[in-house]
Amino acid sequence: MEKVAPPALFQNWLSSHIFTPLSGGTFYIALVGSVIFWCLFLFILQSLPSPIRRRLLVVTTFVAGLFYSVEFFWPAEGNRLTGYVEPLGVFLQIMGGFGLGIGIISLCNVHGKAIFRRQPGYYNSIAFFLAFVLMIVASFWQHYVKPDTSMEAVAKQFYSFMFDGLYVPLDSTVFSLLAFFIVSAAYRAFRIRSAEASLMMITAFIVMLGQVPIGMALTNWIPADGPLAGLRLERLTNWILTGLNAAAFRAIIFGAMVGYIAMSLRVWLSLEKGTYFEKEL
Amino acid sequence: MEHASPAAYVVLPLLSAIIVALIFRARAGAFIFIRKIPGIEAMEEAVGRATEMGRPILFSVGLGGIDIITLQAIEVVGHVGRAAARFRNRVIVPLVDPLAIPVVEEVLREAYSSQGAQEAFRSEDVRFLSGEQFAYAAGVVGIMNREQVATSFYFGSFAAEALILAETGQSVGAVQIAGTPSALQVPFFITTCDYTIIGEEYYATTAYLGRDATLMGSVVGQDFGKILLFAVMLLGVLAASVLGPEAQWFAEYVGLWATGGGG
Numbered sequence: 001m002e003k004v005a006p007p008a009l010f011q012n013w014l015s016s017h018i019f020t021p022l023s024g025g026t027f028y029i030a031l032v033g034s035v036i037f038w039c040l041f042l043f044i045l046q047s048l049p050s051p052i053r054r055r056l057l058v059v060t061t062f063v064a065g066l067f068y069s070v071e072f073f074w075p076a077e078g079n080r081l082t083g084y085v086e087p088l089g090v091f092l093q094i095m096g097g098f099g100l101g102i103g104i105i106s107l108c109n110v111h112g113k114a115i116f117r118r119q120p121g122y123y124n125s126i127a128f129f130l131a132f133v134l135m136i137v138a139s140f141w142q143h144y145v146k147p148d149t150s151m152e153a154v155a156k157q158f159y160s161f162m163f164d165g166l167y168v169p170l171d172s173t174v175f176s177l178l179a180f181f182i183v184s185a186a187y188r189a190f191r192i193r194s195a196e197a198s199l200m201m202i203t204a205f206i207v208m209l210g211q212v213p214i215g216m217a218l219t220n221w222i223p224a225d226g227p228l229a230g231l232r233l234e235r236l237t238n239w240i241l242t243g244l245n246a247a248a249f250r251a252i253i254f255g256a257m258v259g260y261i262a263m264s265l266r267v268w269l270s271l272e273k274g275t276y277f278e279k280e281l
Numbered sequence: 282m283e284h285a286s287p288a289a290y291v292v293l294p295l296l297s298a299i300i301v302a303l304i305f306r307a308r309a310g311a312f313i314f315i316r317k318i319p320g321i322e323a324m325e326e327a328v329g330r331a332t333e334m335g336r337p338i339l340f341s342v343g344l345g346g347i348d349i350i351t352l353q354a355i356e357v358v359g360h361v362g363r364a365a366a367r368f369r370n371r372v373i374v375p376l377v378d379p380l381a382i383p384v385v386e387e388v389l390r391e392a393y394s395s396q397g398a399q400e401a402f403r404s405e406d407v408r409f410l411s412g413e414q415f416a417y418a419a420g421v422v423g424i425m426n427r428e429q430v431a432t433s434f435y436f437g438s439f440a441a442e443a444l445i446l447a448e449t450g451q452s453v454g455a456v457q458i459a460g461t462p463s464a465l466q467v468p469f470f471i472t473t474c475d476y477t478i479i480g481e482e483y484y485a486t487t488a489y490l491g492r493d494a495t496l497m498g499s500v501v502g503q504d505f506g507k508i509l510l511f512a513v514m515l516l517g518v519l520a521a522s523v524l525g526p527e528a529q530w531f532a533e534y535v536g537l538w539a540t541g542g543g544g
Contacts, residue, residue, distance in 0.1 A: 103379025174415035256462035259484030
């Protein structure tokens with residue numbers, strides 16, 4: 001049975017005093033107030049001297065990392081931090097929402113310049129703006145159209161045409177290109193140029209044969225419970241995949257995970273050096 | 282929510298302590314050796330080749346958001362940017378996460394400024410394409426074909442689009458260097474790229490390029506961590522081999538220790 005964590009520290013108090021749903025005039029006052037607060041906060045942050053800003057960044061990074069570490073190591077039973085994990089996730093999602101705005105500005109900037117300067121292929125940028133506007137219109141229209149009216153069916157059909165009729169097939173088309181690329185990549189990889197390439201070719205040949213009925217049929221004359229049973233193609237394939245392949249695969253994952261821990265530690269403890277981390281703030 | 286298993290209480294702090302201790306040892310001036318990684322050695326040469334051909338460089342930081350893997354990739358963008366700036370060449374960075382735009386833009390601007398080549402930096406070369414995997418892939422493929430890139434770098438988290446990108450790079454004749462901790466994509470990169478940086482080498486890239494004591498110490502710490510894990514695995518193999526079916530209690534105990542009894 002899954003253990004249920006108790007309410008996080010001060011969570012009940014925060015829910016009843018700070019994070020209460022607002023409506024009417026109070027909502028708008030709170031909205032304007034929070035905008036003013038964050039503008040002021042950013043202004044103060046920008047005016048701070050560089051070393052103080054850097055220290056603030058170091059402390060914030062450490063506290064954020066400490067929160068998740070303590071939450072992870074605190075046993076589930078009686079964990080008084082788990083309750084904050086979800087609200088923090090929502091906070092990060094909201095931050096991501098702001099990122100979308102940055103993305104739209106970037107897209108409009110790149111494609112706007114291409115049209116304005118009549119760069120080669122600028123008509124692709126016109127297609128981008130057209131698709132962008134049409135998709136926005138389709139989404140908002142089907143969302144806000146009055147229900148149970150004749151326009152509702154039109155709006156939903158228009159959205160379906162744009163999303164299911166255009167976007168989904170285009171996405172699948174790009175995905176299906178993989179099939180062709182796999183063939184050309186396999187051709188290059190399996191050309192017998194060296195001992196390693198030959199070994200890979202032979203291994204791939206065995207694995208492919210071992211996966212299909214005709215391949216299995218080639219060796220089904222070997223008794224399944226005899227001493228040579230391991231030479232049956234399906235058994236050989238299974239051994240290559242679960243023995244050789246899995247071992248190499250796990251070794252890569254182990255190495256990568258230890259590297260991940262090291263890099264996370266460097267970022268958390270602000271020990272990371274390099275272009276972005278040593279930048280004068 | 283996932284919480285630490287008994288094994289995590291021992292292994293994670295121990296690994297962290299080893300890594301941090303070796304970082305401080307390296308900072309104190311201890312000699313650190315890192316073996317040659319051909320993919321990283323070839324980076325400068327690949328940038329030079331693009332300049333000779335008068336064609337731009339493409340750098341994809343993969344599908345990840347602003348996380349540890351992407352931060353490492355952005356660090357490499359800085360190094361490639363500095364090399365490109367020396368030759369007054371362009372680095373095109375298509376992005377999947379709009380939050381990365383200001384970060385990458387800043388890193389590249391600084392890289393160009395550090396080489397006195399501010400005028401060669403074009404902010405529109407850092408561009409958001411799409412948050413969707415295959416729309417992003419289609420966008421990158423388009424850029425590669427239109428710009429006829431001479432060198433492509435793929436650093437970060439990749440999924441099924443890895444082969445689409447790398448095969449297109451092959452078709453336009455680009456020199457390609459990939460680095461990813463995404464184990465499933467490693468075979469595709471090895472097949473299509475000239476150099477592939479795999480597994481923990483990915484996290485050693487900046488240490489290798491920058492030769493900074495902190496980073497070098499951390500790489501050695503990683504290696505000690507791996508030796509520790511390897512010793513645990515060896516113990517398991519020995520127990521299973523020597524004790525045979527008798528070792529079932531051992532396997533059950535280790536399983537219980539690693540998962541916290543299924544919790």
